[in-house]
Amino acid sequence: MMDKIKEIKQKVIESLPKKVKVKDVEFEGPFLVVYVKNPQELANADIVKKLAKDLRKRIIIRADPKSLKPKEEAEKIIRQIVPEDAKITSIFFDEEYCEVIIEAEKPGVVIGKGGSTFRKILKETGWSPRVVRTPPLKSKTIESIRSYLLSVREERKEILKRIGESINRPILHADKWVRVTFLGGAREVGRSCYLLQTPNSKILVECGINVSGNQPPYLYIPEIQPLDSIDAVVITHAHLDHCGLVPVLFKYGYRGPVYLTPPTRDLMVLLQLDFIEVASREGTTIPYESHWIRTALKHCITLDYGVVTDIAPDVRLTFYNAGHILGSAIAHFHIGEGLYNIAFTGDFKFERTRLFDKAETNFPRLEALIMEATYGGSQDFQPSRKEAEENLIRIVNETISKGGKVLIPAFAVGRSQEVMIVLEEAIRTKKIDEVPVYIDGMIYEATAIHTAYPEYLNAHLRDLIFHQGINPFISESFVRVDSPSKRQEVIDSSEPCVIISTSGMLNGGPVMEYFRALAGDEKNTIVFVGYQAEGTLGRRIQKGWKEVPFTVDGRREVVKVNMRVETVDGFSGHSDRRQLMNYVKALSDKPEKIITVHGEESKCIDLASSIYKTYKIETRAPMNLETIRFI
Amino acid sequence: MMDKIKEIKQKVIESLPKKVKVKDVEFEGPFLVVYVKNPQELANADIVKKLAKDLRKRIIIRADPKSLKPKEEAEKIIRQIVPEDAKITSIFFDEEYCEVIIEAEKPGVVIGKGGSTFRKILKETGWSPRVVRTPPLKSKTIESIRSYLLSVREERKEILKRIGESINRPILHADKWVRVTFLGGAREVGRSCYLLQTPNSKILVECGINVSGNQPPYLYIPEIQPLDSIDAVVITHAHLDHCGLVPVLFKYGYRGPVYLTPPTRDLMVLLQLDFIEVASREGTTIPYESHWIRTALKHCITLDYGVVTDIAPDVRLTFYNAGHILGSAIAHFHIGEGLYNIAFTGDFKFERTRLFDKAETNFPRLEALIMEATYGGSQDFQPSRKEAEENLIRIVNETISKGGKVLIPAFAVGRSQEVMIVLEEAIRTKKIDEVPVYIDGMIYEATAIHTAYPEYLNAHLRDLIFHQGINPFISESFVRVDSPSKRQEVIDSSEPCVIISTSGMLNGGPVMEYFRALAGDEKNTIVFVGYQAEGTLGRRIQKGWKEVPFTVDGRREVVKVNMRVETVDGFSGHSDRRQLMNYVKALSDKPEKIITVHGEESKCIDLASSIYKTYKIETRAPMNLETIRFI
Numbered sequence A, B: 001m002m003d004k005i006k007e008i009k010q011k012v013i014e015s016l017p018k019k020v021k022v023k024d025v026e027f028e029g030p031f032l033v034v035y036v037k038n039p040q041e042l043a044n045a046d047i048v049k050k051l052a053k054d055l056r057k058r059i060i061i062r063a064d065p066k067s068l069k070p071k072e073e074a075e076k077i078i079r080q081i082v083p084e085d086a087k088i089t090s091i092f093f094d095e096e097y098c099e100v101i102i103e104a105e106k107p108g109v110v111i112g113k114g115g116s117t118f119r120k121i122l123k124e125t126g127w128s129p130r131v132v133r134t135p136p137l138k139s140k141t142i143e144s145i146r147s148y149l150l151s152v153r154e155e156r157k158e159i160l161k162r163i164g165e166s167i168n169r170p171i172l173h174a175d176k177w178v179r180v181t182f183l184g185g186a187r188e189v190g191r192s193c194y195l196l197q198t199p200n201s202k203i204l205v206e207c208g209i210n211v212s213g214n215q216p217p218y219l220y221i222p223e224i225q226p227l228d229s230i231d232a233v234v235i236t237h238a239h240l241d242h243c244g245l246v247p248v249l250f251k252y253g254y255r256g257p258v259y260l261t262p263p264t265r266d267l268m269v270l271l272q273l274d275f276i277e278v279a280s281r282e283g284t285t286i287p288y289e290s291h292w293i294r295t296a297l298k299h300c301i302t303l304d305y306g307v308v309t310d311i312a313p314d315v316r317l318t319f320y321n322a323g324h325i326l327g328s329a330i331a332h333f334h335i336g337e338g339l340y341n342i343a344f345t346g347d348f349k350f351e352r353t354r355l356f357d358k359a360e361t362n363f364p365r366l367e368a369l370i371m372e373a374t375y376g377g378s379q380d381f382q383p384s385r386k387e388a389e390e391n392l393i394r395i396v397n398e399t400i401s402k403g404g405k406v407l408i409p410a411f412a413v414g415r416s417q418e419v420m421i422v423l424e425e426a427i428r429t430k431k432i433d434e435v436p437v438y439i440d441g442m443i444y445e446a447t448a449i450h451t452a453y454p455e456y457l458n459a460h461l462r463d464l465i466f467h468q469g470i471n472p473f474i475s476e477s478f479v480r481v482d483s484p485s486k487r488q489e490v491i492d493s494s495e496p497c498v499i500i501s502t503s504g505m506l507n508g509g510p511v512m513e514y515f516r517a518l519a520g521d522e523k524n525t526i527v528f529v530g531y532q533a534e535g536t537l538g539r540r541i542q543k544g545w546k547e548v549p550f551t552v553d554g555r556r557e558v559v560k561v562n563m564r565v566e567t568v569d570g571f572s573g574h575s576d577r578r579q580l581m582n583y584v585k586a587l588s589d590k591p592e593k594i595i596t597v598h599g600e601e602s603k604c605i606d607l608a609s610s611i612y613k614t615y616k617i618e619t620r621a622p623m624n625l626e627t628i629r630f631i
């Protein structure tokens, strides 16, 4: 390894202009850090771009600590350089990394056109600037993640160095093959987990829990044992059926990187903490303790969409927008030097929604696609988004006009924000009377995380936020419910209102209290906007049960359901059958092989056979524990 | 483990009559050894049968060493008990095992009707008798295997004990699944290697070399790493594409059992030793040294056809006749208690041949079959055996009548013996004039091994040998060529004759000298009875080349081919297309799934699709490195 890094240092020196004085180079996860004595010489962006191209590596330039301006002086210079309207809220110096972290309301202004302001800061202070957004809503999750990562930054540096060395290890096997083993999520929804393997690398894509939360993927099979033989874990999005068991990997010995987008990291931590909290509150055994969530977090490496990154000796990863939830990604793997390209869609929506652009179809190359099939059945058509919205607005209006309350059970991440945007616009454009929209449960926190990553929202919403100054998430129509007394107030009030609350299937959470209080009155309405699994209270109500059993403080009672019960389809974050088929057609590069997963057995098989018949692409709907070879 | 064996001892005591005094019980590979102070009490066979049934284990009864008669006295008693016509050739006492090994020309007579003589020996001497056949032809291989195993018997006892404990370890995983990973031999002929896996066990079926001898199966994949995580290796037959790399497993850390039939063990050692000898003579790197062949031999556990044996906590193995070569077996695995049954055919012949009965089709239960597809193509029909024999006899007669010599290149194990039997019968029944049939190369040794295992030959041949006193293998028509001078004599003689010699494809061996000497004379004939691979000299001659290049003692020369060149199809040890299809039809239990392997890509696919179309059985023709799940 020493030789390798010496060799790379030599290449760096050769690639850079002679005047640049390279002190050291070092791996940091998938990045190559170049310590320079005179970083001001690198103020020209093209030099670094050329270096990255010459080395085929992602480069971070840092100043040699000796060439750094003292912190107080540097802060003064930064405040002078950065225009006022960037609205800097704090500046923090990280001596370990020779970095200055600038928190600002408008990070783009700190970066400057083409990174010009950034480079000016580097040139004049020696410190490498890193900019983070000051979120308009305070997110406890983001704050505690940031402060935790700062507190472990020395350990993290060691971790990243080790990961970097592993990525850059020599290639041992000359054989060329690519295969995928299905450890979970094949012919089922839940516990997604796939092993992508080459002779030299093992990549675990997803590590989820199943719906009931108690059946893990087949993590004990020899392909991934010992767990530390895995090179990298890649997570497409924060739903627990995709990432719920990542901490378990660490509990049983994994110590490698977890690659995900920045919003996925934050939402994942939020949902994992909630998962074990709910489980321990309900007295079920939890698969891991909270410190394993932190251990996993320490190993997270975030990547934005479109950035090509080495994650193993012969594997490059690029995330693309999946349109499903905030930060959701299609994971595209480039294997070998042009040998093979394979993408995992994760969950994806091939339709523009209120929040996100539709899933990406444009890949440089694509030989194989592993795609979801949740709505892969031949009858799985959903109404259009427009119809769904009109339906929802109509129902809300009808209820309000009678003086009733509308209760919308929703899962914290995804549907909640979608519905919020619809209601906000409807109120703003007077399609609905101005009534309060109460937000209860984890939804508020999840929404706060959305506001921290506006660049992950679609162009329309970004335009609204950045150029028209309208951030629908922080609209005054939304009222946060953050205490039992406040909740009681909402329930007791005689005014009409809308309540969005977790959980989405009425199997726990504050929605239960609202339902119990509101169910008896026929003026009120409950609106289901998401899938209700068999066996949940939500499903029973949806089916028309007029009396439902309830347990309150250990006492059993029966709740009479007199309220209006409505289901509004069309808000799903999953592609329906038509969108799934259209997605395959829209791909810029027609794959040779398509594998269907993340759907009931019949849906995976149906979609696979329809794709084969329609597009003459070889398809398979594998079982868990099977391995398919691609090349 | 101590508790387990105590528990079993208790069960043994409960199952046996009270008067039997059990001293100890011990695992010995898949067997349970019961040491008894008064073995004479077990002279009734039904008691041991009941014990085996109660414990669902294979039982070996041994006397407590203290109850053994002194060796000289015991030998006297044995010679009195055993009838004269058993023709005992030696008696050897193995104190370690409390066994007496009796070598006799007629082992059946030593055993007695229903084992009666056997039990009498046990009862009167205390020593457990084991009988081995005195082969009519001396086999150096068998002799050296016997003496090697005796020399390491203490170490072997330890090995068997360890294996026994491993087989009887508790079952850890409650999951129920069965899957097979293809490490070699899928969509190709050569390097057969399949991993049969359950949540609790890993069984490696075959470990062969490929045709060119330099591409091993994918032994480096994580499913079987470390190699000592494998519970058992099972070998269907001695051809090197099925067992050539077994010693490599030991070289890289495997220390578990190798299950095979007794003839397969002996032929395997013969062929492996020859393989590395030829390779080192030709200067190619050998994959293992000869001591690894001995290490593997030390771990061999032989099983006869039809004997159900525990080989892992949840796997039972039974071998059935495959009709392909001496000792060739179909390996049938019973998994769990009635959970699943899967059989690997290895290479098989579904037609009665001169040597063997046709492959077994009668299995207690069978859900899945992994079958060979060498001749799986829709056009792969072979002439009948009868036609082939008539052809061969005609060609021999035509050549002899002109005073010429017939040269038959043949692989040492399989075709050679088949052709020998045909020629012997033709000479005996005067269909061919009495000419000498010279046997050169490893064929003699392989034939000697055949004579040691007449019970592995078909009923007709056994009848001929045992009841009619005609052992065709030791007919006076056959003359062994065992020195260069003898070979020169054969070549120089002007008399007509038949020469059977290795190698079968004219890529080395003594056949080369015969060919060089005989090719120029048009009176002579070369007859190909086996497949000639592309690129071999055999193939060129078969194609009609009139001049072939030759290297003798480093000098190049050209050999003119004036001799008659003939190919006689129909002697193959593989089932042709019709036989493959008929085999599936003839199975006593129709499997749910059939997997085709051991054939070129097109043949595997063609056979799979024909079986599906004809019998509506789900089929697959997997690729190497793929995994198929069965339940």
Ligand SMILES: [Zn+2]
Residues within 6 Å of the ligand: A220, B172
């Ligand atoms: Zn385990």
Ligand SMILES: [Zn+2]
Residues within 6 Å of the ligand: A237, A239, A324, A347
């Ligand atoms: Zn999802």
Ligand SMILES: [Zn+2]
Residues within 6 Å of the ligand: A190, A239, A241, A242, A347, A598
């Ligand atoms: Zn999902």
Ligand SMILES: [Zn+2]
Residues within 6 Å of the ligand: B237, B239, B324, B347
């Ligand atoms: Zn064979």
Ligand SMILES: [Zn+2]
Residues within 6 Å of the ligand: B190, B239, B241, B242, B347, B598
């Ligand atoms: Zn074979």
